[in-house]
Amino acid sequence: MLKQEPPPQATPASSGDGDEEALFAECLRRAQAFLASQPTHIPHLLPPPPQTHIPDSQTAIVSSAMADTGQKRKRSSEMVRVSIRRPLDKLHFLQQVRRTRAVFESLRLYISKVEDEARAQGFWGKKGSSAMNAAALMLRQGLWLNREVRVVGPILGTRVGDVFFFRIELCVVGLHGQVQAGIDHVAAGGSATGEPIATSVVVSGGYEDDDDRGDTLIYTGHGGRAPSQLRHSLDQKLAGGNLALERSMAYGVEVRVIRGLKTMLSPSGRLYVYDGVYRVNRCWSEPGKSGFIVFKFELSRIENQPKLGSIAIKLAEELKFNMLRARPRGILALDLSSGRETLPVSVFNDVDADDAPLRFEYLPRRPSPAAGGCSCAGDCTGDGCGCTARNGGELPYDAGGALLRGRPLVHECGSHCRCSQLTCKNRVTQRGLRTRLEVFKSWERGWGVRPLEVIRAGSFVCELTGVVVVDDLRRPGMVNPNRFTPRWAEWGNLTRVLPNYHPPPACLLPPLEFALDVSRGRNVACYLARSHSPNVFVQLVVRGHDGGPLQPHLMVFALESIPPMRELSVDYGVGEGWTVVH
Numbered sequence: 244m245l246k247q248e249p250p251p252q253a254t255p256a257s258s259g260d261g262d263e264e265a266l267f268a269e270c271l272r273r274a275q276a277f278l279a280s281q282p283t284h285i286p287h288l289l290p291p292p293p294q295t296h297i298p299d300s301q302t303a304i305v306s307s308a309m310a311d312t313g314q315k316r317k318r319s320s321e322m323v324r325v326s327i328r329r330p331l332d333k334l335h336f337l338q339q340v341r342r343t344r345a346v347f348e349s350l351r352l353y354i355s356k357v358e359d360e361a362r363a364q365g366f367w368g369k370k371g372s373s374a375m376n377a378a379a380l381m382l383r384q385g386l387w388l389n390r391e392v393r394v395v396g397p398i399l400g401t402r403v404g405d406v407f408f409f410r411i412e413l414c415v416v417g418l419h420g421q422v423q424a425g426i427d428h429v430a431a432g433g434s435a436t437g438e439p440i441a442t443s444v445v446v447s448g449g450y451e452d453d454d455d456r457g458d459t460l461i462y463t464g465h466g467g468r469a470p471s472q473l474r475h476s477l478d479q480k481l482a483g484g485n486l487a488l489e490r491s492m493a494y495g496v497e498v499r500v501i502r503g504l505k506t507m508l509s510p511s512g513r514l515y516v517y518d519g520v521y522r523v524n525r526c527w528s529e530p531g532k533s534g535f536i537v538f539k540f541e542l543s544r545i546e547n548q549p550k551l552g553s554i555a556i557k558l559a560e561e562l563k564f565n566m567l568r569a570r571p572r573g574i575l576a577l578d579l580s581s582g583r584e585t586l587p588v589s590v591f592n593d594v595d596a597d598d599a600p601l602r603f604e605y606l607p608r609r610p611s612p613a614a615g616g617c618s619c620a621g622d623c624t625g626d627g628c629g630c631t632a633r634n635g636g637e638l639p640y641d642a643g644g645a646l647l648r649g650r651p652l653v654h655e656c657g658s659h660c661r662c663s664q665l666t667c668k669n670r671v672t673q674r675g676l677r678t679r680l681e682v683f684k685s686w687e688r689g690w691g692v693r694p695l696e697v698i699r700a701g702s703f704v705c706e707l708t709g710v711v712v713v714d715d716l717r718r719p720g721m722v723n724p725n726r727f728t729p730r731w732a733e734w735g736n737l738t739r740v741l742p743n744y745h746p747p748p749a750c751l752l753p754p755l756e757f758a759l760d761v762s763r764g765r766n767v768a769c770y771l772a773r774s775h776s777p778n779v780f781v782q783l784v785v786r787g788h789d790g791g792p793l794q795p796h797l798m799v800f801a802l803e804s805i806p807p808m809r810e811l812s813v814d815y816g817v818g819e820g821w822t823v824v825h
Contacts (some may be wrong), residue, residue: 353735355373653782680767709765
């Protein structure tokens with residue numbers, strides 16, 4: 244059951260520190276500015292009013308409404324530790340965080356697309372921050388998590404190793420409440436003793452005196468340098484976040500540690516990894532490398548937690564590098580597809596002698612029976628594309644290939660379309676794997692699939708293939724597409740954020756009268772684990788103007804941002820599924 248235990252020193256308080264209030268005010272300002280500046284003709288966001296802009300009176304109403312809701316949703320200073328025991332409770336919070344993150348990322352993608360469309364038509368000249376605007380709109384609707392209380396220790400629904408592409412997303416889920424400051428804490432007014440208490444820190448290599456050894460961390464306090472400089476120019480003081488960390492040590496309050504890593508794979512240039520909770524062991528001050536006084540904190544990782552997420556990322560990189568030079572121990576095959584995929588699919592088993600995946604014919608993709616297509620001469624970004632028209636008049640993907648929102652059926656261009664197969668933006672799933680995947684064996688679940696790279700939410704992962712059959716669909720080894728739960732409806736559903744947002748056009752599909760026989764041929768997707776809280780989902784996709792029996796492709800997309808080495812799972816409904824595979 245759900246259990247809340249306040250730390251010994253914590254009591255409710257009415258206000259937080261200045262940084263928190265500034266973040267709150269900035270988010271509300273951004274939400275108001277974004278809504279007020281929308282070109283009214285952009286589809287699916289706001290219904291077109293008679294005016295060409297939002298009048299001042301309407302803007303005032305929006306501002307007033309946000310001021311009212313914002314006042315009610317200020318972040319509390321009441322601190323609690325939260326623990327759960329029942330598996331159903333864990334599943335509930337896991338799904339809550341997953342849905343919140345899905346709303347954030349799909350909203351960010353959609354805002355970026357709307358801004359690009361508006362800029363192309365001369366409305367805006369400057370590109371905004373889609374991540375901050377998405378967070379602001381979610382705050383306005385009260386969708387940020389853990390604002391009612393300040394949670395000490397782990398955040399329910401988050402897992403060690405979770406990855407985030409934007410710093411503001413840490414605030415949305417409640418892992419860290421500061422966009423810039425490295426130490427998040429409850430101000431002195433939130434403590435019965437009148438002392439600040441730290442709840443989390445972000446380690447991103449911003450201070451030259453930091454010493455990060457993984458399970459042990461020497462963390463340099465904040466202050467004493469300009470924001471754009473690594474070296475200190477002033478003495479630090481035992482105040483604010485520094486004092487909060489020292490008081491957390493005195494009271495034995497654990498802190499969450501998030502590591503920021505530089506990467507070209509993130510649109511923000513950084514990847515943030517949650518690495519669990521640490522205790523503060525020591526605090527001291529000394530001259531730093533620049534000669535000025537700095538405060539240092541020794542943090543050690545609390546026992547019995549999963550392995551460090553940042554270590555898993557480095558391990559995956561080393562594994563990919565080592566496979567280029569030699570066959571590491573446990574690798575049964577460097578490429579299960581024998582070159583038929585765009586990226587190699589390795590097979591790993593250090594559990595037993597089972598080599599079952601090597602005994603099947605590998606089917607990288609299923610041919611499309613499309614008999615017609617669009618007559619576009621370019622990349623299908625215009626209004627005259629017949630395939631785009633079947634998607635409600637819009638491309639289903641953004642410029643980076645991420646699915647903007649799930650649909651009952653996505654129409655891509657096909658082999659009979661005249662558009663370029665290289666530049667058309669409506670051929671995402673036809674270009675093969677974009678992430679290195681590995682089929683692996685575990686003691687607990689048998690064969691599964693894990694990525695060797697970070698997968699961004701909304702990204703195409705792989706196609707689920709097999710031999711198409713239209714009779715005797717219930718025999719063992721069959722994958723029935725009707726049994727996949729409609730998780731696609733969760734991805735890109737923005738009705739909780741934008742009340743006037745138009746969902747995808749309704750498309751009532753008849754039952755699909757075919758199945759995939761994976762007892763004769765299969766690919767990497769056939770080893771996906773089954774879960775009622777999955778991190779990937781199946782999206783039905785057809786190519787071109789298919790005039791024959793409806794036999795869409797089963798395409799797998801990421802429902803959340805997935806770190807390397809984390810098992811991929813899909814919701815295949817109730818029952819055993821394709822028992823021959825596992």
